[in-house]
Each structure stands twice: as structure tokens, then as C-alpha cells.
Amino acid sequence: MRHNETTGSYLMEQEQKVECEFHRSPAIKRLLARSLDVRAVRRKCMESAHLAIDSKYTSEGDRRGWQERLLSAEKELENMQSKLDEFIATAELLSEDDFDRQFGELRAELDGILTRLHGYEILPWWRDRDTDFPSFFRDIRTVETYREFMESKVMQWLPRKAEVGRILSIAREMHHRAGGDDAQPIRIVDVGGANGALGKLVVDLARKNGIGIEYTVVDPDDQIISQAQEAYGDEISFSVCSAGEFSEKVNSDDTEAAERMARRRALIEFNQRRFFDLGSIIDLMNDRLGNGEEIADDVISDFCLAWEEDFQPVPDSFLGPEGNETFKDWVEGSKLNDYRSLFSRWFDRQQQEIVRLTTLVEKRLSEIQSKFDLVINSWMPHDLDFSADL
Numbered sequence: 010m011r012h013n014e015t016t017g018s019y020l021m022e023q024e025q026k027v028e029c030e031f032h033r034s035p036a037i038k039r040l041l042a043r044s045l046d047v048r049a050v051r052r053k054c055m056e057s058a059h060l061a062i063d064s065k066y067t068s069e070g071d072r073r074g075w076q077e078r079l080l081s082a083e084k085e086l087e088n089m090q091s092k093l094d095e096f097i098a099t100a101e102l103l104s105e106d107d108f109d110r111q112f113g114e115l116r117a118e119l120d121g122i123l124t125r126l127h128g129y130e131i132l133p134w135w136r137d138r139d140t141d142f143p144s145f146f147r148d149i150r151t152v153e154t155y156r157e158f159m160e161s162k163v164m165q166w167l168p169r170k171a172e173v174g175r176i177l178s179i180a181r182e183m184h185h186r187a188g189g190d191d192a193q194p195i196r197i198v199d200v201g202g203a204n205g206a207l208g209k210l211v212v213d214l215a216r217k218n219g220i221g222i223e224y225t226v227v228d229p230d231d232q233i234i235s236q237a238q239e240a241y242g243d244e245i246s247f248s249v250c251s252a253g254e255f256s257e258k259v260n261s262d263d264t265e266a267a268e269r270m271a272r273r274r275a276l277i278e279f280n281q282r283r284f285f286d287l288g289s290i291i292d293l294m295n296d297r298l299g300n301g302e303e304i305a306d307d308v309i310s311d312f313c314l315a316w317e318e319d320f321q322p323v324p325d326s327f328l329g330p331e332g333n334e335t336f337k338d339w340v341e342g343s344k345l346n347d348y349r350s351l352f353s354r355w356f357d358r359q360q361q362e363i364v365r366l367t368t369l370v371e372k373r374l375s376e377i378q379s380k381f382d383l384v385i386n387s388w389m390p391h392d393l394d395f396s397a398d399l
Contacts, residue, residue, distance in 0.1 A: 201388030
């Protein structure tokens, strides 16, 4: 008997799964290859172009531009079809690396056609790029005016003296609460503080007040860190890695904590790859369902196989003579699943396991001696709070 989608047994199997090398079933490779669909892209091109061309607000010059770009997109799509057909025919035989490379290249070509038509990048919501809050280096000692600070974009927020003092005061208070004394330096970790600007201000204030301090910047941006290290390397320590990697490194002496953090990170990386695969094939299904097309039996069969082998067991309620849930309802959501899409249901289920592992990590870390007095994020932009992640 198949597992129902609401059972919890699936979650407990995930830690074993993620320790294996990431692997896709032949069924999901076939589906992903089909998701690079010329028809779907052509439909998007036609809808956007005709909406603009038929609008009374479009100038004659812009209308001609749309017509020319649409014609060019049609030719590009026509030329791509043979490459996509070849990929579909061989996809399930490719190694994971070769599949990823070819799939990425072909999808980038299709994305490029849409981008050239519209003049800007268009991506589905699940492929949206993270907002980029760039970091720049400038020696904070050379900044003399507010205008210089804003123009050089040293930080996302203005570090007033009171705020710098508050950081130092909190770190010192936590140091004393943990049983530390003034003979020992207070220890601060700054996640995302690649350019070292805040670190320099905090270290200067500490030394001005006779407070011993060890300030560590953790950031994967090696280019910015190399510049900051040249300027402040004698006063600040720098570690080129993510916060998660740093946490695993500093807690490596505790086997239980290190193993739990490694499992959590592995599961997040595993789920991220599955997330993008699922997004691709659900978009393929939604395109067919949304346009009233009948989905071929072999596609539905591959979808069920992929769901069973790559994601989780197919629920009893789905299809079959005894089934009471249609394919459309299963994918898009129905009363039987609280009108939540398949994407949402899978993602929520995976998050439960991440939360479980996070709780175990936090529990273990609370049982061992803290290695730092304060962890901050000097990169944090205005109106965004990453405190929970830290």
C-alpha cells in the first residue's frame, strides 16, 4: 500500500537519502528535458507581443519594434527545436554533471529569447534571483563626511557612535554573564561584514576604552575580504566562508553538533536541487493544464514515477480506479488537499524536516560552551532582519 501524502514516515527517511550522492531517476530527466518547451515559450512570446501591439498606448515605433522582435524570437525558437529534440532523446542516459550542463545551457537560450523580446529578464517566481545588496570596500578611516559615506556605500546603514557603543556594550555584558572577566577579550563574530567597516569602528572604540577584543568577520566574498584584510588585518580576523560553514568549523570539536549541522546543510542543498527540478516539471504540467491540453499518458506516467522515486510516495487518493482526485486537482490543489498546490505541499513537508534538524542543532549548541560573546550581521540592509538566521 502506498503512503498517504499526510503521513510523517517519509520525513524520517530524508537524513539517510541526503548522505547519498544527488541522483535523478530516468523519469525526471525525461520530464525535465520536456520542460524545455518551445511551445510554452512561443505562447509567452505571442501573448506579450500581441498585448503590447494591440494596446492603444503603444506608439507606432514601439509597435514595429515588438513585431520585429517577435519575428526574431520565432526564428530563434524554430532553430532551437532540433537541439531540444536531441536532448529529449538522450537526457535519461546522461550523467548528472552532463545533464546539468546541457539542461542549463538550453534553458539559458530559451530565457535569452524571452529577455530579448521584452528587454528585461523574465523568470518564474521559483527561479527569482536573490536581491543583490552589493558590498564595496573603502577604508572607513578615509570617510570624513556623511555624503562620502553614502556615495561610497561602505555599509547598508549608518553606524552612529551610539549604535557602535551599544554593540560593544552588549558583547561585554554577554561576556560577563558567561563568566568571563576583563582579563579575557570579548569575542564578536560579524556575519556578512566583508569590508570590515563596522569591525574597525567597534575595535577602535573597544581599545579607546581599554577593552580587549577579538573581532572576526565571516563572509564568502573573497575579493572584498582581501581588500579589507590588507587595511585591517592586524586588528580584525577574516574567514572566507558562509555562516553555516564557519559554524561547522568552530564546532568541529563537538562531534554531535558538527554532524547535525552537516546533515542539516546537506538536506538544504539536496532540497534546493529538488526544488528547482519540481518547479520545472510543475510549470510544464501547469502550461498544459492551463491551456486545456490533454496531457499524454507517457508524460503522466513519467510524472508519477518521478514523484515516487525523486520526491515522495504517491498518495492513495491519486488516480487509479479507486482514486477520487484528478491529475489537475492533485497538481493545482483541491478541497482534498486544502487547495494547496503540489509545490506548496512538498515544500512545506521538506521544511518540517529542516525545522526538526534546526531544533536539534540549537539544542546541542545550547548545551555546550559558547565560543563567542556576540554574533551580529553588519551587512543587514534597512528593514530586513536576519536575526533568526544568525
